[in-house]
Amino acid sequence: MGKSKGRKLLSIVLMSLIAFVLVACGTNGDTTDDASNGGTDEGTTSGEKTELEFWSFWGGGSRRETIESIIEDFNDSQDEIEVTHVYQPWGDIWTKALAAVASGNDIPDIIVQDINTVRQRADANQATNLQEYLDQEDENLEGLFYPQLWDTVVHEDEAYGLPFNTDTHVLFYNKDLFEEAGLDPDTPPKTWDELEEMARQLDVQEGDSFEQFGFYPLWNLGLDVWTINADEGTSWFDDNGDVKINTPEKVSALEWVLDWQDYYGQDTINSYEAEFDSGLADPFISGLIAMRGQNINYYTDLRENAPEDFNFGVAPLPEYEEGSGPWTWGGGFALEIPYGAENPDASYEFMKYLVSTEVQTTFGLNSFDIMANQEANEALEDHPDLDENGHMIYKLAHQNLDYTVITPVPLTAPDYLQLVNGQLDEALLGNKTPQEALDAAQESVENLVEQNE
Amino acid sequence: MATKQEALPNKKPKRKWNKRKKREAMWGLFFVSPFIIGFAVFLLGPMLFSLYGSFTNYNLTSKMDFLGLANFKRMFTQDELFWTSLYNTAYYVIFNIPLTTLGSIFLAVLLNRRIRGISIFRTIFYLPAILSGVAVYVLWMQLLSPSTGLVNTILAFIGIKGPAWLFDPNWTKPALILMRLWSVGGSMLLYLATLQNVPKQLYESAEIDGANSFQQFLNITLPMITPIIFYDIVTSTIGAFQIFQEAYVMTESGTAGPANSLLFYNFHMWNKAFVAFDMGYAMAMSMILFIIVLVLTFINLKVAPRWVHYGGGNSA
Numbered sequence: 001m002g003k004s005k006g007r008k009l010l011s012i013v014l015m016s017l018i019a020f021v022l023v024a025c026g027t028n029g030d031t032t033d034d035a036s037n038g039g040t041d042e043g044t045t046s047g048e049k050t051e052l053e054f055w056s057f058w059g060g061g062s063r064r065e066t067i068e069s070i071i072e073d074f075n076d077s078q079d080e081i082e083v084t085h086v087y088q089p090w091g092d093i094w095t096k097a098l099a100a101v102a103s104g105n106d107i108p109d110i111i112v113q114d115i116n117t118v119r120q121r122a123d124a125n126q127a128t129n130l131q132e133y134l135d136q137e138d139e140n141l142e143g144l145f146y147p148q149l150w151d152t153v154v155h156e157d158e159a160y161g162l163p164f165n166t167d168t169h170v171l172f173y174n175k176d177l178f179e180e181a182g183l184d185p186d187t188p189p190k191t192w193d194e195l196e197e198m199a200r201q202l203d204v205q206e207g208d209s210f211e212q213f214g215f216y217p218l219w220n221l222g223l224d225v226w227t228i229n230a231d232e233g234t235s236w237f238d239d240n241g242d243v244k245i246n247t248p249e250k251v252s253a254l255e256w257v258l259d260w261q262d263y264y265g266q267d268t269i270n271s272y273e274a275e276f277d278s279g280l281a282d283p284f285i286s287g288l289i290a291m292r293g294q295n296i297n298y299y300t301d302l303r304e305n306a307p308e309d310f311n312f313g314v315a316p317l318p319e320y321e322e323g324s325g326p327w328t329w330g331g332g333f334a335l336e337i338p339y340g341a342e343n344p345d346a347s348y349e350f351m352k353y354l355v356s357t358e359v360q361t362t363f364g365l366n367s368f369d370i371m372a373n374q375e376a377n378e379a380l381e382d383h384p385d386l387d388e389n390g391h392m393i394y395k396l397a398h399q400n401l402d403y404t405v406i407t408p409v410p411l412t413a414p415d416y417l418q419l420v421n422g423q424l425d426e427a428l429l430g431n432k433t434p435q436e437a438l439d440a441a442q443e444s445v446e447n448l449v450e451q452n453e
Numbered sequence: 454m455a456t457k458q459e460a461l462p463n464k465k466p467k468r469k470w471n472k473r474k475k476r477e478a479m480w481g482l483f484f485v486s487p488f489i490i491g492f493a494v495f496l497l498g499p500m501l502f503s504l505y506g507s508f509t510n511y512n513l514t515s516k517m518d519f520l521g522l523a524n525f526k527r528m529f530t531q532d533e534l535f536w537t538s539l540y541n542t543a544y545y546v547i548f549n550i551p552l553t554t555l556g557s558i559f560l561a562v563l564l565n566r567r568i569r570g571i572s573i574f575r576t577i578f579y580l581p582a583i584l585s586g587v588a589v590y591v592l593w594m595q596l597l598s599p600s601t602g603l604v605n606t607i608l609a610f611i612g613i614k615g616p617a618w619l620f621d622p623n624w625t626k627p628a629l630i631l632m633r634l635w636s637v638g639g640s641m642l643l644y645l646a647t648l649q650n651v652p653k654q655l656y657e658s659a660e661i662d663g664a665n666s667f668q669q670f671l672n673i674t675l676p677m678i679t680p681i682i683f684y685d686i687v688t689s690t691i692g693a694f695q696i697f698q699e700a701y702v703m704t705e706s707g708t709a710g711p712a713n714s715l716l717f718y719n720f721h722m723w724n725k726a727f728v729a730f731d732m733g734y735a736m737a738m739s740m741i742l743f744i745i746v747l748v749l750t751f752i753n754l755k756v757a758p759r760w761v762h763y764g765g766g767n768s769a
Contacts, residue, residue: 095727102513124730125515270617271600339514414729418534418721422713429622429712444533451531452731 049082050346052109055097057090066366074353081346083110101126101338108338109347115152115163115332116408122155123411128337131158133348144355144373146401152408153334162355163372165363166332168397168404169225171318172284172298173291175311177202177212181290188291188315190326192256195291195318202290209268213289216264217257219276220294223424225329227253228405230320233327235407236420236445243445245420246438249320254427254434261428285310293317296400299393300368314396316403330404332372370397377401412449419444507737512730524737535738537713538721541626545717546693549630554685557637558678561644562670575645582638590702593632594619604631619703622714629699629715640685644678651677676762683761687753694746695719718742 054071058064064087071083086108088096094114100107113121121127134141141162142150149163175185181201189195199214217226228235230253231244238244261269276283283289285306302312316326335351337344353359360376363369365385371377380386380394410416420441427437482489507524511517528535564575581589596603597618605615616624655673664672700715701707701723709716718738726735 098513098727120730123515124512126513270620274598274600274602277598414731415724418709418713418716418724421708422537422716425622425712431712447531447533451527 049080050343052081052083052343052347052350053086054083054350055086055088055093055108055111057088057093057112059087059089063363063367063369066363070354070359070362074350081349083350097338098126101340104340107341109341109343110351111336111338112164112333113161113336115149115161115166115334115406117414118153118161118334118336118408119155119411120409120414121336122158122160126339127160128339128341128344129158129160130162130337130348133345134159141352141355144357144375146372146374146404148401148404148406149332149372152332152406161334161336162351164333164335164354165369165371166330166401166404166406167295167297167370168330168400169221169293169317169328170296170396170400171291171293171315172302173313173315174284174287174289175313177287177290185311185313188313189318191318191322192320199291210264210272212287213264213272213283215260215291215293216269216289217260217293219273219289220292220298222329223254223257223428224420225293225317226257228329228407229253229317229327230256230324231327232320232324233403233405235329235405236416237407237410241410241412243442243449245442245445246435251434251438253320254424254438258427258434282306296370296393296397297368299389303368303389314392316396316400325403326400327403327405328400330370330401330406332406334372364394368393370394370401374398374401410449412452413445416445416448419448503736503739506733507740509733510731511733511736513732514730517733520733524734525741527734528737528741534713534716534721538716538718541714541716542694542696542718544626545630545696546690548627549633549693550686550690552630552634553637553640553689554682556634557640557685558644558682560637560641561648562674564641564645565648579638579642581636582642585636586698587702589632589636590699593628593635594703597628597632620711622710622712625710625714629696629703632699640689643681643685647678647681648674679761680763683753683757687750690749690753691746694742697723 056067058067064085068085071085075082093111097108097111097113113127118127122129142159145163146166149166150159153159153161153163171188173188178185178198181198183198183201189198195215202212202214203210204212217223224235227250231247231249234244234247236243236245244250272283272288282301282305284292285302296314299314302310306312317328319326335354337347337351341347355373357373357375357379360371360373361379361383364371364376364380365383368390371380377394377398381391381398383390383394386394423432423437423441423444426432426440427434432440506517508521509517509519510524560578564571564578597605599605599615599617599620602615602618604618608615618624618628651674655677656669659669659673696717697719700709700717700720704710704715709720719742722735722738722742725731725738
């Protein structure tokens with residue numbers, strides 16, 4: 001009796017499971033059928049347009065306005081494709097897209113993705129291979145972009161995305177404070193030594209506390225940027241995928257940063273950082289900090305928040321030593337067609353439109369983003385709609401991109417930064433010497449690579 | 454049904470009884486079916502899938518090859534952050550559970566008095582429990598700010614130079630434990646309800662016997678609420694092992710804090726799953742966590758009879 005009851009329960013559970021699975025699969029099949037029917041219908045009937053969904057995280061401000069007017073122009077320019085912009089919040093967009101690709105439902109047609117992980121998605125079959133489209137082009141699309149940006153979208157010699165925008169890290173300095181300190185406002189520091197020298201002249205100390213900081217390397221810039229700068233553009237991994245963490249140059253960069261930390265004192269730095277974090281006043285605009293290394297995009301902040309007569313300059317990051325090159329670091333975003341999207345042909349057309357010089361120029365003009373298309377930035381260097389500062393920004397950006405390193409995630413160790421950053425913290429906290437910390441990081445990351453190979 | 458009736462053809466009296474029971478069982482199953490189906494589809498299914506996935510290199514989209522025990526081997530012998538994350542989580546659990554348990558019992562006892570305006574106090578102390586999520590974490594980040602935060606300002610009043618909390622790897626975990634302590638209102642409410650069910654006559658008779666209030670607390674109150682303490686410990690241990698959000702939100706862009714000091718088990722698992730797309734490995738990690746929690750709960754259940762007192766409330 002007990003046995004038969006157990007069996008019955010089991011059978012009911014099983015039946016309901018099977019029923020559920022069948023129902024789930026059934027609807028799944030139906031929707032894809034419907035969708036693909038719809039898709040082909042749209043393709044063949046001349047009257048109907050192919051509808052595309054474009055996902056971005058540009059939720060407000062100039063970027064959203066610009067992209068929407070660009071899309072409107074595209075929709076008006078032809079009658080085959082109709083693109084709709086779908087805003088997805090920054091924190092959700094890529095997880096949502098991943099879930100869509102994994103489940104095969106509601107896949108966006110085009111998406112703005114992190115340029116550093118294009119290869120990772122290419123490798124995991126999450127992005128559509130664009131090579132066949134590129135091969136059919138008369139002109140070489142690749143030539144439009146900065147070479148290091150193009151590199152990020154290529155996996156095993158085939159492209160899986162098109163670079164859209166980028167950025168670079170530079171030195172912003174306050175020209176008025178330069179003059180006050182008796183420095184020439186048109187000669188920003190060129191080397192680390194000059195930087196230190198000038199910073200000392202710009203420091204204003206009142207008893208124990210600082211009224212004005214010349215420069216502190218870790219304010220608005222990561223330690224990794226300084227190591228790239230010192231190591232002549234080699235990031236934690238070199239071009240061959242070898243781990244290059246404990247090189248003498250990187251150790252010396254870390255030592256240099258620690259010298260600055262000692263100079264101002266950890267307590268001073270902490271308390272000011274807490275103040276900056278409160279976001280009450282921008283310390284660069286208020287004149288508390290005379291020079292600051294940061295993302296060139298900071299210019300949009302200055303435009304919005306700085307008083308009209310705020311007199312600032314931008315310059316490449318100073319070089320490690322004379323002749324080593326003003327190496328710096330950048331990021332950016334790429335356009336991708338998620339794997340399994342229904343209308344890759346039409347999507348590719350739209351993507352091509354988005355990276356065209358004209359559209360890229362428009363986007364840059366309105367958002368002050370540094371564009372992936374070289375000609376667009378060149379056009380913006382003396383664009384009539386921009387003021388002098390705008391020209392200065394694009395001139396510097398275009399020139400700086402020769403020395404800007406993009407650091408795509410290595411396929412052999414996608415989560416390696418957790419290990420490196422942990423060790424860098426140990427060094428900054430004084431628990432390990434720079435050499436010890438970087439040696440440990442080198443070993444840990446090599447071990448991680450080994451695990452994944 | 455038909456087959457079963459054929460299977461038992463010559464046991465007539467039993468079959469009749471059986472039929473009624475069967476019908477009852479059918480209805481029973483019918484009523485619990487939403488749960489059973491929900492459990493099977495949303496919990497058991499994913500769990501079994503995750504169990505299988507833990508033996509593979511599953512990456513969500515392109516790979517699912519059987520690797521045997523490779524993920525587990527890697528976890529225990531090669532992945533140094535696995536041990537870091539396990540240590541951080543154990544640290545958090547070991548300090549968090551006793552402190553929040555004691556804290557909520559203490560609060561509940563305080564709030565169990567009959568004084569004017571007690572319900573206002575109860576509300577105030579319960580309030581943090583219903584506030585949750587990112588807003589609270591951001592608030593605490595400000596409270597814990599090393600130089601301008603309220604916590605260190607108050608410490609400075611009494612002559613203590615407060616630590617850098619979220620910026621000092623030695624203080625990040627205590628900071629989170631402190632924050633947790635602030636929101637013990639939820640379990641406080643459980644204790645409060647139980648305290649009010651402790652029969653009055655026990656205290657009366659103790660008073661006649663000359664027991665002071667501390668003795669009363671120790672010998673009456675505490676034993677009477679042990680079932681709830683037990684329940685609280687079991688559920689909060691399970692919860693504490695899953696700590697993730699706090700660490701993710703309260704460290705800059707999810708970096709797991711200075712020197713990986715807030716890299717909790719689930720944080721590391723999340724990194725493996727969604728940064729490295731190493732879903733198979735993350736599944737293997739979740740299996741290990743499952744086993745850890747299972748063993749702890751089992752031990753809890755085994756030890757419980759020695760200290761949990763199920764003296765039937767009012768009949769005593």
